[in-house]
Amino acid sequence: MTEQNTTDTGQGFGTRAVHAGQDLDEVFGAVVPPIHLSSTYAPTRVGELRRGYDYGRGTNPTRDALQAQLAALEAGADENGAPKATALTFASGLAAETALIMGAAEPGVTIVMGNDVYGGSYRLISTVLAKWGVKHAVVDMGDEQKVADAVAAAQAQGPVLVWLETPSNPMMTVSDIAAIARVAHDAGCLLVVDNTFATPYLQTPFDFGADVIVHSTTKYIGGHSDVIGGAVVIKDPAVAEAVKFQQFAAGAVNGPWDAYLTTRGLKTLGVRMDRHQANAGEIARWLQEQPGVDRVLYPGLPDHPGHELAAAQMRGFGGMVSVQLAGGAAQARRVAESTRLFQLAESLGGIESLMNYPAEMTHASVAGTELAVPDNLLRLSVGIEDVEDLKADLDAALRAR
Numbered sequence: 001m002t003e004q005n006t007t008d009t010g011q012g013f014g015t016r017a018v019h020a021g022q023d024l025d026e027v028f029g030a031v032v033p034p035i036h037l038s039s040t041y042a043p044t045r046v047g048e049l050r051r052g053y054d055y056g057r058g059t060n061p062t063r064d065a066l067q068a069q070l071a072a073l074e075a076g077a078d079e080n081g082a083p084k085a086t087a088l089t090f091a092s093g094l095a096a097e098t099a100l101i102m103g104a105a106e107p108g109v110t111i112v113m114g115n116d117v118y119g120g121s122y123r124l125i126s127t128v129l130a131k132w133g134v135k136h137a138v139v140d141m142g143d144e145q146k147v148a149d150a151v152a153a154a155q156a157q158g159p160v161l162v163w164l165e166t167p168s169n170p171m172m173t174v175s176d177i178a179a180i181a182r183v184a185h186d187a188g189c190l191l192v193v194d195n196t197f198a199t200p201y202l203q204t205p206f207d208f209g210a211d212v213i214v215h216s217t218t219k220y221i222g223g224h225s226d227v228i229g230g231a232v233v234i235k236d237p238a239v240a241e242a243v244k245f246q247q248f249a250a251g252a253v254n255g256p257w258d259a260y261l262t263t264r265g266l267k268t269l270g271v272r273m274d275r276h277q278a279n280a281g282e283i284a285r286w287l288q289e290q291p292g293v294d295r296v297l298y299p300g301l302p303d304h305p306g307h308e309l310a311a312a313q314m315r316g317f318g319g320m321v322s323v324q325l326a327g328g329a330a331q332a333r334r335v336a337e338s339t340r341l342f343q344l345a346e347s348l349g350g351i352e353s354l355m356n357y358p359a360e361m362t363h364a365s366v367a368g369t370e371l372a373v374p375d376n377l378l379r380l381s382v383g384i385e386d387v388e389d390l391k392a393d394l395d396a397a398l399r400a401r
Contacts, residue, residue, distance in 0.1 A: 011077070013073065013200075013201055013270050014270045014271075016069075016072045016073055016077065017069070017073060017266055017267050017268075017269055017270060018267050020068055020069040020071075020072035020073065020077065020081070020083070021064070021065040021066065021067070021068030021069035021072070021263070022065060022069065022263075023065070033061070033062070033065055034062075035062050035256050035257060035260045036060055036061040036062045036256050037256050037257070038056065039055070039056040040054075040055050040056060041053040041054055041055070041056075056253075056256075057248060057251050057253060058248045060253075060256050060259070062256040062259045062260050062263075063089055063253065063254060063256060063259040065259070065263060066087075066089055066254075066259045066260075066262055066263045066266070067086075067087040067088060067089055067231075068083055068087070069087075069263055069266055070087040070089070070200075070215075070217075070221070070231055070233060070266065071083030071084075071085045071086060071087035071233055073200040073201075073266070073269075074087070074195070074200045074204060074205075074206060074213050074233040075204075075206055075233060075235065084235075085206065085233050085234060085235050085240075086233070086234050086237070086240035086244070087231055087232070087233045087234075088231065088232050088233075088234070088240070088243055088244055088247050089217065089229060089230070089231045089253070089254050089259060089262070090229065090230045090231065090232075090247065090252050090253060090254055091228065091229065091230070091252050091253060091254050091255075091258070092216070092218070092228050092229065092230045092252075093120075093196070093214070093215065093216030093217070093218060093229070093230035093231075094120055094121070094124050094230065095230055095252035096214055096215070096216075096230030096231055096232050097121060097124060097214055097230070097232075098124065098128075098129070098250075098252070099232070099243055099246040099247055099250060099252060100192065100212060100214060100232045100243055100246075101125070101129060101134065101161070102246050102250070103239070103242040103243035103244075103245060103246040104161070104190060104212065104234075104239050104242060104243055105134070105159065105161050106158075106159045107132075107133050108133050108134075108135070108157070108158040108159065109133075109134055109135070109158065109159045109160065109161055110134075110135040110136060110137055110154035110155075110157060110158060110159070110160050110161075111125050111134065111135070111136045111137075111160075111161045111162075111163050112136075112137045112139060112147065112150050112151055112154055112160060112161070112162050112163065113125070113136060113137070113138060113139075113141075113162075113163040113164075113165075114138070114139065114140070114141040114163070114164060114165055114168060114173070114175065115138045115139060115140055115141075115370055115371055116165075116168045116169075116171040116173055116371060116373075117138075117163065117165050117168065117169075117194075117371065118165060118168075118169045118194065118196075118362075119358075119362055119363035119364070119365045119366045119371070120362070120365070121163070121165075121194070122136075122365070122366055122369075122371055123365045123366075125163075135154070135157070135158075137150045137153070137154050138370060138371065141164055141165075141166075141168075141173070141175040141180060142173065142175055142176075142306075144176070144179045144180070144182075144183060147162070147180060147183050148183045148186075148187075151183060151184070151187045151189060152187070155187060155189075159189075160187065160189045161189060161190055161192060162180060162183070162184040162189050162190065162191045162192065163192045163194070164177065164180050164191060164192065164193050164194070164210075165193070165194040165196075165197075166193065166194075166197075166198070166203075167197045167198060167299055167306070167310070167318065167320070168197075169196070169197060169320075169362075169379075170297075170320075170322045170356070170358045170362070170363070170373060170377065170379040171297060171322065171373070172297040172298060172299060172304070172306075172320065172321075172322050173306060174299050174304075174305075174306025174307075174309050174310045175306075175309075176309055176313070177191075177193060177205050177208035177209065177210060177313055178208040178209055178313070181208060181209025181210060181211075182209070184211075185209065190211040190212060190239070191209065191210050191211050191212070192210070192211070192212045192213075192214060193205035193210040193212070193213050193214070194213075194214050194215075195213045195214070195215060196214075196215050196216045196219050196220070196349075197219075197220075197318055197320055198314060198318055199220045199221065199269060199273060199318075200213075200269075201269050201270045201273045201315070201316075202273060202277075202314050202315050202316045202317075202318055203313060203314045203315070206233075206235060208313060211234070211235055211236065211239070212232060212233070212234050212235075212239070213232070213233040213234075214230070214231070214232050214233075215230060215231045215232075215233075216229075216230050217229035217230055217231050217262050217266075218230070218347060218349070219347065219348050219349030219350075220269065220272070220273065220276075220319070220348075220349035221262060221265060221266050221269060221349075222261060222262050222265040222266075222349070222350075223265035223266075223268065223269065223272055223349060223350060223351060224261075224265055224350055224351055225347060225349075225350035225351075225352065225354075226261060227258050227261040227262055227265070228258070229254045229258055229259075229262050230254075272351065272384060273316065273318075273319065274316075275384040276318070276319030276382060276383070276384060277300070277316045277317055277318055277319050278387075279319070279382045279383070279384065279385070279387045279390065280298065280300070280317070280318065280319045280320065280321050280380075280382040281298070281300045281317065282387050282391075283321055283380065283382050283387065283390060283391065283394070284296050284298035284300060284301055284321045285301070286391050286394075287321070287323050287394070288301070290394075290395070290398055291398075292325055292326050292327055292331065292398055293323060293324075293325060293326065293398075294324045294325055294326040294376065295323070295324040296321065296322075296323050296324075297321070297322040297323070297324070298317065298320075298321045298322070299314070299317045299318070300316075300317030300318075319349070319381065319382045319383075320348065320379065320380070320381060320382070321379075321380045321382055322377055322378065322379050322380070323377070323378050323380065324374060324376045324377045324378075325376050325377075325378070326376075327376070328375065328376045329359070329375035329376055331376070332357060332359075332375065332376050332377065332378050333357060334397075334400055334401075335355075335378060335394075335397045335398060335400065336355050336356075336357045336378055336397075338396065338397035338400040339355055339393050339394065339396075339397045340393055340396075341353055341385060341389060341390055341393040342354060342355040342380065342390070342393055342394065342397075343355065344356070344357070346361055346362060347381075348379070348381035349381060350381070350383065351383050351384045352383045352385070353380070353381060353382055353383035353385060353390055353393075354380075354381040354383070355378055355379070355380055355381075356378070356379040356380075356381070357377075357378060357379075358373040358377060358378075358379050359372070359373050359374070359375040359377065360375075362379070
């Protein structure tokens, strides 16, 4: 396992999660910064803004606090506490990805992505943005040479952006961030890493050469299934400014209440992830012993093909487990519809356990493509409940007829 990341000030993850961006209220001394709901701000005089605030689409103190907090967790902070990267937050993960592509890429760009990328990202790139000239190439991100070949072929047609998701959703594939970063940089391309599954608590892609990190903050960062959001974190100031312009000009920002809820969730991310992954590891090992289970996909299992790589570039194996059932689609649907604690629902990363049938839910949009998900697969977002209760719930569902 990689060691817990610290900053130039020596502060660990938990300290930054609680304190980064959370300046003491100068007026009343409130320990928790207030939620700034105002849509507009009065200048001291024409052309002289108060602390840079003008209009809520462009800047908002509550959103700024979240952005500073997230940047400090992904990139660390200098000796003065300033984040070493720029974080920008949005109304959803896909809104963040759209702003990133529009700001950081060029017209006619080809996005080289994994063959098990999140279905929503694939739909955005292959369908929504395709009519605006955005192209894509799908490749096995576990094969460095295939990635290099795909990048070279795409560059013959124009600019390229490399897009990596690790661990992937829902196949739990672990890819070598450093290796893909070398391929991208050798070709003069940016590497984007989707860090939603791992979170900055368990994986910091900047340490391995990533240029941009994307998140659906709806998931583990928010952590309570009560707020939608997304974020990008960017090392290069020029790229950050280009995406920041998209944030302002296109306006897909998260509101102050959503920013506050996300900040509150982010403060407890480390504590929650410890429980999530402890439960997930036990559930994964237990599932391997159950009749009717064909395959368990969890990087923490020694027989997972990406186990050693995950141990090298992550600080833990996360709270997501996928399982393939011997009884095929019929059994998968039956189990998904028979649990009581594992709620059948979209999304993941909340404190409550959720179960998803990707073939007809989160990844229905990639059916019939090479990104199609096996129809005997269930995705488990393992919550923080008592693990024995979760095992009993799954046991009853696996026995259901």
